[in-house]
Amino acid sequence: MKILVTVKRVTDYEAKLKLAADGLDIVRDSVNMIMNPFDQIAVEEALRIKEKDSAEVVVLSMGTKDAEAQMRAAMAMGADRGILVETGSNVSSEMDSALAAKMIHQIIKRESPNIVLMGKQSIDDDNHQTAEMVAELWGVGQATQANTVTIKGQEAVVVREADGGLETLSVDLPCVITTDLRLNEPRYASLPNIMKAKKKPLDFLSSSELGIEHQPQIKIKKLSYPPSRKSGQRVSNVSELVNKLKNEAKVL
Amino acid sequence: MATHLIFVEHDQNGIKKSSLSAVTAAKKMGGELHGILLGKNVKALAREFCPYVDKVHFGEHEGLEHRLAQPYAKVMSDVAKQIGASHVWASATVAGKDLMPRVAIRLNAGMASDIQAVISENTFSRPVWAGDLNCEIELLTSIKVITVRVSEFAPAEIGSNASEPIPIDVSLGPVNMRFVSFDAVKSERPELTDASVVVAGGRGVKGPEGFKELIEPLADILGAAIGASRAVCDAGWVPNDWQVGQTGKVVAPKLYFAIGISGAIQHVAGMKGSRVIVAINKDPEAPIFQVADYGLVADAFKAVPELISCLKS
Numbered sequence A: 001m002k003i004l005v006t007v008k009r010v011t012d013y014e015a016k017l018k019l020a021a022d023g024l025d026i027v028r029d030s031v032n033m034i035m036n037p038f039d040q041i042a043v044e045e046a047l048r049i050k051e052k053d054s055a056e057v058v059v060l061s062m063g064t065k066d067a068e069a070q071m072r073a074a075m076a077m078g079a080d081r082g083i084l085v086e087t088g089s090n091v092s093s094e095m096d097s098a099l100a101a102k103m104i105h106q107i108i109k110r111e112s113p114n115i116v117l118m119g120k121q122s123i124d125d126d127n128h129q130t131a132e133m134v135a136e137l138w139g140v141g142q143a144t145q146a147n148t149v150t151i152k153g154q155e156a157v158v159v160r161e162a163d164g165g166l167e168t169l170s171v172d173l174p175c176v177i178t179t180d181l182r183l184n185e186p187r188y189a190s191l192p193n194i195m196k197a198k199k200k201p202l203d204f205l206s207s208s209e210l211g212i213e214h215q216p217q218i219k220i221k222k223l224s225y226p227p228s229r230k231s232g233q234r235v236s237n238v239s240e241l242v243n244k245l246k247n248e249a250k251v252l
Numbered sequence B: 001m002a003t004h005l006i007f008v009e010h011d012q013n014g015i016k017k018s019s020l021s022a023v024t025a026a027k028k029m030g031g032e033l034h035g036i037l038l039g040k041n042v043k044a045l046a047r048e049f050c051p052y053v054d055k056v057h058f059g060e061h062e063g064l065e066h067r068l069a070q071p072y073a074k075v076m077s078d079v080a081k082q083i084g085a086s087h088v089w090a091s092a093t094v095a096g097k098d099l100m101p102r103v104a105i106r107l108n109a110g111m112a113s114d115i116q117a118v119i120s121e122n123t124f125s126r127p128v129w130a131g132d133l134n135c136e137i138e139l140l141t142s143i144k145v146i147t148v149r150v151s152e153f154a155p156a157e158i159g160s161n162a163s164e165p166i167p168i169d170v171s172l173g174p175v176n177m178r179f180v181s182f183d184a185v186k187s188e189r190p191e192l193t194d195a196s197v198v199v200a201g202g203r204g205v206k207g208p209e210g211f212k213e214l215i216e217p218l219a220d221i222l223g224a225a226i227g228a229s230r231a232v233c234d235a236g237w238v239p240n241d242w243q244v245g246q247t248g249k250v251v252a253p254k255l256y257f258a259i260g261i262s263g264a265i266q267h268v269a270g271m272k273g274s275r276v277i278v279a280i281n282k283d284p285e286a287p288i289f290q291v292a293d294y295g296l297v298a299d300a301f302k303a304v305p306e307l308i309s310c311l312k313s
Helices: A037-053 A065-077 A097-111 A130-138 A191-197 A238-247 B017-027 B043-052 B069-083 B094-107 B208-222 B230-234 B265-271 B300-312
Strands: A002-006 A009-011 A033-035 A056-063 A081-086 A115-119 A141-152 A155-162 A165-172 A175-179 A202-206 A218-224 A233-235 B003-007 B032-039 B055-060 B087-091 B110-115 B123-128 B133-139 B144-148 B177-184 B197-201 B225-228 B255-259 B276-281 B294-297
Touching: A002 A037, A002 A097, A009 A065, A033 A037, A033 A065, A037 A056, A037 A065, A037 A115, A037 A141, A037 A175, A056 A065, A056 A097, A065 A081, A065 A191, A065 A202, A081 A097, A097 A130, A097 B094, A097 B110, A115 A130, A130 A141, A130 A175, A130 B069, A130 B094, A141 A165, A141 B069, A141 B094, A141 B177, A155 A175, A155 B094, A165 A175, A218 B110, A233 A238, A238 B276, A238 B294, A238 B300, B003 B017, B003 B069, B003 B094, B017 B032, B017 B087, B017 B144, B032 B043, B032 B069, B043 B055, B055 B069, B069 B094, B087 B094, B094 B110, B094 B144, B110 B123, B110 B133, B197 B208, B208 B225, B208 B255, B208 B300, B225 B230, B255 B265, B276 B300
Parallel strands: A002 A056, A002 A115, A056 A081, A081 A202, A115 A175, A141 A175, A233 B294, B003 B032, B003 B087, B032 B055, B087 B144, B110 B144, B197 B225, B197 B255, B255 B276, B276 B294
Antiparallel strands: A009 A033, A141 A155, A155 A165, A165 B177, A218 B133, B123 B133
């Protein structure tokens, strides 16, 4: 069994973001970067499958060289090796979801994994597109927003967080599975494992080596701050609060 | 002129209201509106949808009984090509998010997810970084795929089109996935992302008992969904799927109560779209007061029981 897990380097969810002067990106210097939290859940799930059924866990990232930090973090959790496809930039206007999916598909062709595990979305672009696009390019089934994953022979039985309840699907391997919050709680890497991860194999590829033909599909025209909420008022006690909610805001 | 194809969700008993938000978004552009319904037996539902748009296509097949992304994407993209669709729409529900990226690949179409406004035929506004920023995105492809944030578009009004729905000559293509079962949430409470009132608790409620003692009774009396900050989910006080925030659920109810929540950026990102925000926190400096419409500096253990008895009377 081989499991390919995608890992994206994203801004820390605790970071306060500032717009760049051109309004096309955020100021990235000095912003703390982390592994996309949904990808962390994907790494954890791959490791749990490995611990049960034995598997090789390969992590893949696309972006600038800096993403090595997040690859090493995944390897410190227990992933066996990594592939980093270097692109000039990880800004979405230069790297739309379809291009990312095509790159992942090229790596899938080289690696022939049984399962591709991905976060349901990244917490920067919030697109929720790439994994489903990979499944379509690869011509396989998918189970997105997984809450429980069980591998049974040549299929994955996945309980997923659907609208209004939990849906169970069985999907032939190979397949694409994406993670949702309840799937697991990612482990912390121990110090010895962090040291070990530094020596695990990490292949650097350049995106041009993958021979992808792609016309840009999207253009980011402008980022802006949403209109700020008008500053609210303090109320001095509960009955004043209830009164205002009833008569002023009219929401009770 | 634009030709729109809109994915119509249904649960076999009726059309989901969320799909009517996608109709509203498409209408902003003008052009011809087509709906598409897929399932095992959907002709009656297709007929029911006809008055909302100009034309409705319906595909019936054993293999379409359950909403599986792989065959649904095949059939939808076939119909999009056949009618020469310029825009293919769905609401940004779990089903829409699961399906539409596959449709985009099949149509070689650029995709804009979870849009909150239509700016032009090819430009849309959507939230990024969990709503910390708005992004104006242009789709450069001739066919465009869009999913619509339901809370930002009112459901379309019924119109007068009385034409008959058009059957689709269904060709499924390979299918590598099967439906097994569906367990509807049996909670008495509304879903967090659908609820018109949300009561959320943070560290200030002090533990799982605080949720039982304060948050649940308040939610009961308001018919509200329950949310929580990341800190208390991480602490294991409440299930992870109660988490409101950038790494949890993004909610936009009519009324949001933040109780004992300090207001970390990551939490605010998930709730600041709420129409009215109430914060109860004993720390007058808590950042949550900067986004709250009504702030009450008080100990939750005193204020919430008082609030409950006030609402009861």
